[in-house]
Amino acid sequence: MNYLVLNVREYSFKDDSGKKVEGATVTYLDLSNEPSDGEKGYAPLSISASSDKVRDFTEVPGYYDLSFSQRRGAKGRPQIVFDRARLVLGVNFNMDLATS
Numbered sequence: 556m557n558y559l560v561l562n563v564r565e566y567s568f569k570d571d572s573g574k575k576v577e578g579a580t581v582t583y584l585d586l587s588n589e590p591s592d593g594e595k596g597y598a599p600l601s602i603s604a605s606s607d608k609v610r611d612f613t614e615v616p617g618y619y620d621l622s623f624s625q626r627r628g629a630k631g632r633p634q635i636v637f638d639r640a641r642l643v644l645g646v647n648f649n650m651d652l653a654t655s
Contacts, residue, residue, distance in 0.1 A: 556587070556620065556621065557618050557619065557620055557621075557643055558583040558584060558585055558586070558618070558619055558621050559583060559584040559586060559616065559617075559618055559646065560581060560582070560583045560612060560615055560616060560617055560618075560619045560621075560640070561582045561583060561584065561599060561615070561616050562580075562581075562582040562615065562616075563579050563580070563581050563582075563604075563609060563612045563615050564579060564580045564582075565577075565578070565579045565606070565609055566578060566579065566580065577605075577606045578603050578604060578605050578606055579603070579604045579605075579606065579608070579609045580601050580602075580603060580604075581601065581602050581603075581604050581612070581637065581640075582599050582600070582601045583599065583600055583601075583602075583619075583621070584597045584599055584600070585597070585600060602623075602635065602637045603637065604637045608637060608638075608639065608640070611639060611640035611641070612640055612642075613642055614642055614645040616645075616646045616648060617642055617643070617644060617645045617646050618642075618643040618644040618645075618646065619640045619641060619642055619643060620640070620641045620643055621637070621639075621640050622637075622638040622639045622640075623635050623636060623637060623638060624636050624638050
C-alpha cells in the first residue's frame with residue numbers, strides 16, 4: 556500500500572545495559588485513512604525500522620509502497636513490524652510564492 560513518507564531519522568545510542576541500539580524512525584501519512592470526527596487533516600504515524608532498511612528510502616519526502624508484518628509482542632498482542640519500502644514517486648514540497 557502507498558504511503559507518503561515525510562521523514563526518516565536514524566538513531567544510534569547505548570541503552571541502560573550498554574548495548575548499542577541502532578535504527579531509524581520513519582514518519583509517514585496514510586492518506587487513505589479518513590480523519591475521525593473532530594479532526595482535520597491527517598495525523599502522522601511513526602514506526603521503527605532497522606538500520607539496514609534505511610537504504611530503501613532513496614528520496615524523502617516521497618510516496619512509498621510500504622510493507623508491514625506482525626509479530627507477537629508483550630502479552631501476545633500483535634506488534635506491527637516494518638519490512639520494506641519501494642519508492643513509487645518522489646515529492647517536492649518546494650513552493651515558490653514570490654510575486655513579480
